Each structure stands twice: as structure tokens, then as C-alpha cells.
Amino acid sequence: MIPAIVVDDVLADRYIVRRRLTKSGLFCPVGEAQDGTTFLDTYLPQPGLSTLPEGDAPCLLLVDINMPGLNGFEMIEEMGRRLREVAHPDPLVVMMFTSSDNPSDKARAAQQPLICRYFVKPMTDAAVMQILEDYAARGYQHS
Amino acid sequence: MQTPEIGPSAPVAGRPPPRLSSAPTEAAEPPTLAQYRLALDLSPTPLLLCRPDGEIAMANTHMTSLFGYPTHGLDGQRIETLVPDAARSQHPQQRAAFLYRPAKRRMGAGRDLFAVKADGSLFPVEIGLEPLRLEGETWVLATVLDISERKAGERRLRDALDSSASAMLMVDETGRLILVNRAACTLAGATEDEMLGRTVETFLPPALRKAHAVFRNSFAAAAEARTMGANRDLVFLRPDGREVPVEIGLTPIAGQPGTQVMATIVDITDRLAHDAAITERNTALSELNAELAQFAYSASHDLKAPLSTIAGLLELALEDLSAGAEEECRRAISEALKSARRNAAKVEAVLALARAGQTEGAPGDVHLERAARDIWQDLTASQAEPPVLTIQSLGSETFHTHPQALLTILENLLSNACRFRDPAKPDHWVNLRIETSEDTLNMIISDNGPGIAPEDLPHIFSMFKRFAADAGHGLGLAIVHKHLRRLGGQIDVESSPEGTDFHLTIPAAPSTEVRP
Structure with missing residues (x-):
């Protein structure tokens, strides 16, 4: 099983993600x-x-862009700063998950080495x- | 030029040519009147010979035709016949003064002289006087030159210079003004007489005068037409102390003596003002453009986000429907409905923000406390335990402003104060302090909510900024800010965990009433 965390200020969006991930039967x-x-x-x-x-x-982390604070x-x-002190070599797979398809947001995501994918x-x-x-x-084959 | 006519009394054959001299030599016999007659008639210039008592003894044909008289028509006439009325009465005295100390000279130095023709018309003249010893007395030989053409030429040149919109100053080699046109007088706010003869440095700020004298000399040494003070701001100092920004072109004019310089000066006050206005407008437009770009980005993102949510929820609802999971389906649909309603409210707010200031009505008097209570009533009508509102009013009850803008500002600030409550505190209150004067409204809206984090304070007036989960559309303070800017007002915020104070200062709208 793959552990996952959703960071999003909109309750309904967190609900949708939870339903989709749960449906595959592979995330828990x-x-x-x-x-x-709150996440930190x-x-x-x-x-x-x-x-x-x-x-x-590794834990899947889905992060929204526009959030309060x-x-x-x-x-x-x-998170990157805090992870440097942590022993795990590869604890997280970070993906942006946002309603913004603004090019400047996509460019910023591309420059951040921790982010491996950008979903709209x-x-x-x-x-x-x-x-x-x-x-x-x-190398993590789902069965 | 005409060949002089030979008059009846001339010539006398076999005599030596007559000599015209103011200092007859002892050795030679003084010329006779007849010899003078011959000499006058041979002369190519208008000449007349006048007796000491002011009677014209003889005038040559150039003189008589110049004055419009028949040949010999002036002989025996009073010299004053040829003097204009205005000067006639004084002329005998001036004549006597000349004879008292006779010397060859030009008449009326520095003045414009006029003479009278036979038909009574005046014309400008230059007159040369030369005393002669004749018959034991001092006679006067006078030359008269018609300078109408020269005067007309000067006037044409003068008219041309005066018609120029640019100020023109002619400067001699010592730096003194020798000619100024009308525009130059206007620029300086001085008359021609006040300007002529002064040095050009008089019209420069004192700090630049010394340096300018040096520049002027080096220009004179290698004079070529050019604009002055490239890349520097030039200033013309008026006698009244006002400084005028100018552009100056310099043209050397070869003259006698030395090189003169024509300075052409353009007052660029208006152009600079125009440039400044354009720069200001450009800045305002750039700001507006940046604001619009931000608006477009925020609007597209923040209006689209709820639609994505709704789409995601409805997809789930469809799947739940197929799977017969009625409870899950109901939940997805009701969440979608909430999102849709919230988004509709957000669209309203975006439109309100976009329209802010566009549909402004006429200014009017707003009863401040009453307006605040009405707004509070609407905000809290559906709440079980709303915060307690207290209001203090100082000064006039009403304030002259754009009502819609002020009410919108109040509504958004009170709405925030009402919604952001600190659950850790036992009771919740909002305080409104209103202080009006003739021309200013000061308001302080305070609450004992959780406060705004210091790092968030710089961003609170930006669009779609929200600082708590599920806390409205994030446009309220952006709307407040835009309306305040329209009213020329200011807003400051102080916040701590004890609560938040918004301080507003708004100038009164100019009164449109016509007072009797």
C-alpha cells in the first residue's frame, strides 16, 4: 500500500481526491x-x-497552490528544509494538484526539484x- | 543717377572748380555764391545752402525734386518750411545754437528725423550739416538723404522678427543685447528699452553667470550655429525673478564690429508640463495594466477553481448513481451545490470590484451611524449570537461623500469584523468610532478577533487573498481598497492576537451645491 497525504484548503477537493485514491485500492x-x-x-x-x-x-503528497497562509x-x-534533517533517503513523492493552469505556476513547479508532477x-x-x-x-510495482 | 542739370547762374567759364570747405584758406579767395550754385548743381546728392537768418539761398534740383518743388522752387523759402509742425517752433532756436558753435555734424543724433514735402507729407530723412564762411557770415550747407527705403526695410525685418513665436535676442561681441523681438519682451516680461544694452548674463540664474561669460567668449572664438546646452536644462531668468525653462539656438552673424550672435529662445514650460502629464498618465496606465493582469489571473484561477471542484464532485455522483450508492451520491451533489452557490457569490464580488468607481452617482450626505447599524442588522440577521456592536460618534452625524462607495467600504469591513471571531475568547465585540470634521472623516473599526499574522499584513488588500480556511471570497478588502482610492482616502491596519483595528481617513467630496 502507498500512503498518501492531501494538502488543500477546499474540503470538497480533499473529498474527491480521497475517493479517487481509495477507489484504486492501492493507497492507504x-x-x-x-x-x-497544518501539514508541517x-x-x-x-x-x-x-x-x-x-x-x-514513499508517501504520495498532493499539494494545492492557492491556500491561505x-x-x-x-x-x-x-518542507525541503525540514526534510534535510530526516534520515529517510526518499520519503515523499510530491505532486502539485491545483486548479491553476497558469504558465508562471507551471514554470515555478518545474524549477522546484522536489515536485515531480503537476496535475490540474x-x-x-x-x-x-x-x-x-x-x-x-x-521501481514500486503495484500488484 | 541723374546728371545734374545746369542751372541758369552756372557755370562760370575759366574759373577753378569751387572748393567746399568749412575752413577757407587765407591764401585762396573765398568762393562766390555763383560758384556754390555751380557746385550744388554738379553734386549728385541733394544739397541746399541756407543763410544765417534761415532763408534758403539755393537748393539743387535733387533737393527740389526730393521735396516735390519745381527747380529753384525752394530759393528764398524759410528753412522751417521743410520742418514738420511738431518741431517747427523750436527749429529757429536750434539753428541759433548751431551757429553759436558751428561744426560739421549730423542732425538729430539718435532721433528719427522727418521732413515735409511740398504736398505736406512727411518722410524720414538723414541730414548732414556743414557751416560755411560766406560774405563774412556763417552759412549752412545741408545734405538731405531720403531714408524711406531703409526705414521700410528695417521695419520689414522688424516685423518678421516680431512675427516669430520664438524669442530672438541679438547679442554683440561684448555680450550686450542690441536687438530684441516682441516675443523676447513677452518672455522676459519687460519692454524693449528695459532689455536693450543689458548683458545677456542678466537673464541667467546668478550661479551660471560667470561660466556663461566664458562660454560666450569661446563661442565667439569658434562660432558656428548650434543649439545651446545640449543635454542640460536651460533656464531663462526674468527680471521679476521667475525662471522659465527654455531651449536656445545660437547663430553667429558676422557684423561690424565683431561677431554678433542671434539667440533664438523657445519657452518650453508648456511642453515640459505636457511631457510630465504624459509620463504621469503612462505610469497610471502601467499600474492599471498590472492591476488588470493580476485581475485576469486571479479571476481566471479563483473563478475556475470551484468549477473544477463541481466537475469532480459530479463525476463521483454519476459513478455513485451507477453503483447505487445513494448516500454518497447525495453528499457529492450537495457539496457541488454549495460550491456553485459560493462561486456565484464570488462572481458578484468580482463584478463589484470591477465596477467600483465606474457607476458612481452624485455625492450626497450619508448618515453614518444609521448606515452602520443598517448594515450590521443585515449582516447579523441570521446569526444566533452575533458579536456586540458599539458605536461612538463625534462631530456631525452626516458626511458628504459618494454614498455607494462609503457604504460598500463599511459593509466589507463590518462583515470581516463580524466573521473573524476568536473562539478562545469568551465574548465577541466590534467597535466603530466615527469622527467627522468639515472636510474629513476618520473611522476606526475594531474587533477582538484572532488578529492577522504580521507576515500576512502586507497582502491583505490583494485580490483573492484569504488568510483562514473557508473564509469568504478573498475580495472584501480589495474592494475596500479600490473604493478608498477612488475617494482619495487612506486605510491603515493594526493587528495583534488581541484583535484588529482598521483606521480610515476619507476627505469629503467637493460640494456641488451652488450657494447663494
Whole structure:
């Protein structure tokens, strides 16, 4: 099973993602955070300390861009700083998951080495297939 | 030129040519009157000989025809016949003064002289006077030159210079003004007489005068037409102390003595003002353009996001329907409905923001406290335990402003104060302090909500910025800001975990009433 966390301030969007991931039967547990600060406080509360869920594969992190407080990019930067102190070599697979198809947002995502994919909402079964292929490419074959 | 006619009394054969001299030599016999007659008639210029008592002894044909008289028509006439009325009465005295200390000279130095023709018309003349010893007395030989053509030429040149919109100053080799046109007088706010003879440095700011004198000399040394002070801002100093921004062209004019310089000066006050206005407008347009780009980005993203959510929910609902999962289907549809309603409200707000200031009505008097209470009533009507609103009013109850803009500002600020409550606090309150004066409204809207984080404060007036989950459309303060800018007002915010204060200052709208 692949653990997953959705960071999004819109409840309905988190619900949709949870339904899509659960439907594939390959993601569990699916955690949620309503903004960047909550995510950091919950899973990386201080340098060197991680409570990120562990499973058969690295945790999937789906992050929205436009959120109150820290936006998605700012959250990922801070997350990167905190992850440096953590022992895991490859604890997360980070994907942007947003309603913005603005070129400047896409460009910024491309420049951030932690982000490996950029999805435009809404989450679909096809997007879930893509995520699974990305995991397969990393050597995590789903059965 | 005509060959002089030979008059009846001339010539006398076998005599030596007559000599015209103011200082007859002792050795030679003084010329006779007849000899003078011959000399006058041979002369190519208009000449007349006048007795000491002012009677014209003789005038040559150039003189008589110049004045419109028949040949010999002036002989025996009073010299004053040829003097204009205005000067006639003084002329005998002036004549006597000349004879008292006779010397060859030009008449009326520095003045414009006129003479009277037989038909009574005046014409401009230049007159040369030369005393002669004749019959033991001092006679006067006068030359008269008609300078009508020269005067007309000067006037034409003068008219041409005066018709120029540019100020023109002619400067001699010592830096003094020797000619100014009408535009130059207008530029300086001075008369021609006040300007002529002054140095050109008089019209420069004192700090530049010394340097300019040096520049002027080097220009004179290697004079060629050019514009002055390339890349520098030039200033013309008026006698009244006002400085005028100018552009100056310099043209050397070879003259006697030395090189003169014609300076052509254009007052560029209006052009600079125009340039400044265009620059200002460009800046405003650039700002507007940036605002529009931001608006387009924010609007496209923030209006699209709920539609994506709705699409995602409806896809789930369809699948749930096929699977017969009625409960899940119902939940997805009702979530979709909520999103749709919220988005409709957001579209309204975006439109309100876009329209802010476009459909402004006439200014009017707003009863501030009443308006605030009405708004609060609407905001809290459906709430079980709304915060407590208190209002303090100082000064006039009403304020002259654009009502719709002010009400929108109040509504958004009160709505924020009402919605953002700190659950950690036992009670919730909102305080509105209103203080009006003749021309200014000061308002402070305070709440004891959770406060705004310091890092968020710089962004609170940006579009679609939300600082709490599920906290409205993120446009309220952007709308407040835009309306305030329209009213020429200002807003400051102070915030801490104790609560938030918004301070507003709004100038009164200009009164449109016509007072008796």
C-alpha cells in the first residue's frame, strides 16, 4: 500500500481526491491537511522529526497552490528544509494538484526539484493511473 | 543717377572748380555764391545752402525734386518750411545754437528725423550739416538723404522678427543685447528699452553667470550655429525673478564690429508640463495594466477553481448513481451545490470590484451611524449570537461623500469584523468610532478577533487573498481598497492576537451645491 497525504484548503477537493485514491485500492492511509502550516505542524513538526506515514512505497503528497497562509510552493520549500534533517533517503513523492493552469505556476513547479508532477484539478481516475505509473517507474510495482 | 542739370547762374567759364570747405584758406579767395550754385548743381546728392537768418539761398534740383518743388522752387523759402509742425517752433532756436558753435555734424543724433514735402507729407530723412564762411557770415550747407527705403526695410525685418513665436535676442561681441523681438519682451516680461544694452548674463540664474561669460567668449572664438546646452536644462531668468525653462539656438552673424550672435529662445514650460502629464498618465496606465493582469489571473484561477471542484464532485455522483450508492451520491451533489452557490457569490464580488468607481452617482450626505447599524442588522440577521456592536460618534452625524462607495467600504469591513471571531475568547465585540470634521472623516473599526499574522499584513488588500480556511471570497478588502482610492482616502491596519483595528481617513467630496 502507498500512503498518501492531501494538502488543500477546499474540503470538497480533499473529498474527491480521497475517493479517487481509495477507489484504486492501492493507497492507504490517506491523510489530509487543510493548509501548509497544518501539514508541517502535523508531519514535520521540528527539524529531524518526521511523523510521515510509512508503507510499501514513499508517501504520495498532493499539494494545492492557492491556500491561505503558506501557498503550496512556500510549504514545499519549508518542507525541503525540514526534510534535510530526516534520515529517510526518499520519503515523499510530491505532486502539485491545483486548479491553476497558469504558465508562471507551471514554470515555478518545474524549477522546484522536489515536485515531480503537476496535475490540474479535478482529480480523475486517469490522474490516479498516471501516479501509479510514476511509482512503477521508480521501481514500486503495484500488484 | 541723374546728371545734374545746369542751372541758369552756372557755370562760370575759366574759373577753378569751387572748393567746399568749412575752413577757407587765407591764401585762396573765398568762393562766390555763383560758384556754390555751380557746385550744388554738379553734386549728385541733394544739397541746399541756407543763410544765417534761415532763408534758403539755393537748393539743387535733387533737393527740389526730393521735396516735390519745381527747380529753384525752394530759393528764398524759410528753412522751417521743410520742418514738420511738431518741431517747427523750436527749429529757429536750434539753428541759433548751431551757429553759436558751428561744426560739421549730423542732425538729430539718435532721433528719427522727418521732413515735409511740398504736398505736406512727411518722410524720414538723414541730414548732414556743414557751416560755411560766406560774405563774412556763417552759412549752412545741408545734405538731405531720403531714408524711406531703409526705414521700410528695417521695419520689414522688424516685423518678421516680431512675427516669430520664438524669442530672438541679438547679442554683440561684448555680450550686450542690441536687438530684441516682441516675443523676447513677452518672455522676459519687460519692454524693449528695459532689455536693450543689458548683458545677456542678466537673464541667467546668478550661479551660471560667470561660466556663461566664458562660454560666450569661446563661442565667439569658434562660432558656428548650434543649439545651446545640449543635454542640460536651460533656464531663462526674468527680471521679476521667475525662471522659465527654455531651449536656445545660437547663430553667429558676422557684423561690424565683431561677431554678433542671434539667440533664438523657445519657452518650453508648456511642453515640459505636457511631457510630465504624459509620463504621469503612462505610469497610471502601467499600474492599471498590472492591476488588470493580476485581475485576469486571479479571476481566471479563483473563478475556475470551484468549477473544477463541481466537475469532480459530479463525476463521483454519476459513478455513485451507477453503483447505487445513494448516500454518497447525495453528499457529492450537495457539496457541488454549495460550491456553485459560493462561486456565484464570488462572481458578484468580482463584478463589484470591477465596477467600483465606474457607476458612481452624485455625492450626497450619508448618515453614518444609521448606515452602520443598517448594515450590521443585515449582516447579523441570521446569526444566533452575533458579536456586540458599539458605536461612538463625534462631530456631525452626516458626511458628504459618494454614498455607494462609503457604504460598500463599511459593509466589507463590518462583515470581516463580524466573521473573524476568536473562539478562545469568551465574548465577541466590534467597535466603530466615527469622527467627522468639515472636510474629513476618520473611522476606526475594531474587533477582538484572532488578529492577522504580521507576515500576512502586507497582502491583505490583494485580490483573492484569504488568510483562514473557508473564509469568504478573498475580495472584501480589495474592494475596500479600490473604493478608498477612488475617494482619495487612506486605510491603515493594526493587528495583534488581541484583535484588529482598521483606521480610515476619507476627505469629503467637493460640494456641488451652488450657494447663494
